[in-house]
Amino acid sequence: MSWLSIQKELPARRKAALILLSFLLPLALWSTISYVPFIWHPMMEIQNAGGSLYLEQGQRVTRNVFEQENRRLMEGGEEVLTGVRANPVYLPPPHNVLTAVYTAFKTKPRRPDDPWLHESLAHSIQVVFYGFLLSSLIGVPLGILCGVFSFFSKLYEPFFEFFRYMPAPVFGALAVAVLGINDGPKVAIIFIGTFFQQVLVIANTTRQLPPSLLEAAQTLGAKGGTLLKKVVLPAIAPTVFLDMRILLGWAWTYLIVAEVVGTSTGITWFINQQAKYRIYENVYAAILMIGIIGLVTDMVLAWIGRNLFVWDGGKRSGLFLFLSELFCGPMDKTFTFTKKRALKHADYTTPEL
């Protein structure tokens, strides 16, 4: 089978290989640049400063400067510089970054009042959490109302549609003026960045509800609030859940802006601080951590979604059943989608009435 056939799924093993490769390729590129001395390496790291008056051991200079200085030293009969080719300090090699992911947590802040890395991270997560929670508490119900009732849709959506074109960061100064310099304005930026999109996205999802389901429910006697509770909410739940995953991703992207509003805090403060100290492996490690936290959160949510919405093509896993029974007591476990294939053929052998 060819690797490239239009609109054909690849076999599982090839897919797994490609997924792995998608991470290994950038890593390989980074490693090559870092570890193969004659590739790129535009600097010289001084090992012995010799007779030079202004260069020191460990300093990185461009090769031009290095050669000029050496020529000058030779003419003056002084001891020459020795050095090895190196990359700029802002490109640390992979192993340094990987160890930094661990050591950054262990490094004491330089000033005693400054937060540790884990404190910075916790602060960031807290800001995103509150901003997103606040937005969802209002945004989800409002979005559903807009999707169900033309009244709310016309009352809110046109303005929100307009508002979402104003980038959340521009409200930073205002937020500080109104909410002070602590976490208030930061949460507000996340809220502004999420809320308007959220209402529009959820409203749109709600509008996708097939009218035939509502009609069927009506012919079964359901009306008003019952329709909303027993048809609209369960029908849109899986899509709303998916929307929330995507929206949470957006909320994360507003974090970095939010954290420089007022006093710089959280992971952004940590990154800026480390860049100031020129400890770039910590900068990379922190960036990596944001990515990992985002990815892991999303994967966990996706897993919960698959387990929660079994009817929508998901699958209930043993771990989920165990956890849910641990916390909420037993629930029905009638169904796995693996049975589905066998069932496709079952209709022809169904017993006569």
Added chain:
Amino acid sequence: MQTIQLPSYKEQSPTVADRFNRLKQRQVILEAENISKIFPTEQGDITALADISFKAYRREFLSVIGPSGCGKSTLIRILSGLESASEGQVLLDGKPVDQPGPERGMVFQGYTLFPWLTVKKNVMFGLEVAGKSQTQARAEALQWIEMVGLEEFVDHYPAQLSGGMKQRVAIARALANQPRVLLMDEPFGALDAQTRARMQSYLMQIWRNVDITIIFITHDLDEAVYLSDRVLVLNANPGTVQEMIEVPVAQPRSPKQHLNPEFLATKEHIESLIHPNRDEEDVLPIIRLTNIKDDIL
């Protein structure tokens, strides 16, 4: 070539005539009174239905047939209350109705089971809405599921069922409310021929054993004649009543009756109503690309 001489579909044997007399003495369950429907659109008004009147009697099986687009779905949606009539009214047990309600059960052509509920929960839906207790609702639902022969599948989700099974659940779900009338809009339209025949047999058996009046929309002649006591034939553009046909085939029906002369005559008659010009074959402008000597004649 032989032509088979069919009897006139109107020639009813005394037993059949007697059956229709008795039918019409029954209580009128659902009555359509001068129903018209006009859809205002940007290209002007579309008159989908004009002045439709008929009565459905208790435990009658009444089919509505007509060419596609003649307003069958519109009619049944008005009967169910999902759409309101521009003129005229629908009477259920003599009282006008204009909202959907559980006393008029509906089975749609598309699959409208709630995908997030199991078969059992789907059938329980109307019972729970009606305020019955969980235990009561579950017990009643199981009876209806058994009636449509799906007791093995009570805990399956709709996505796991075949098309025919889904429609059987939809029928059970509608019947669980014990409606006065069951409205069905081309319920078997999306099924393959074999499944459709089986579904027809299921439906007939259910109808015979339950106190239910059925109004059944179809565009399949054979299905209409086979299932119904009477067939309402609609004209298109706008939808009007062309004829109310009393099917002169004895009840209870069985597959063998498909070849009865009365059956064929009725079909023939409805066919001539729906496609009056069917003898004039549409001729395609094809240029002959084969040698005439190659024809097998």
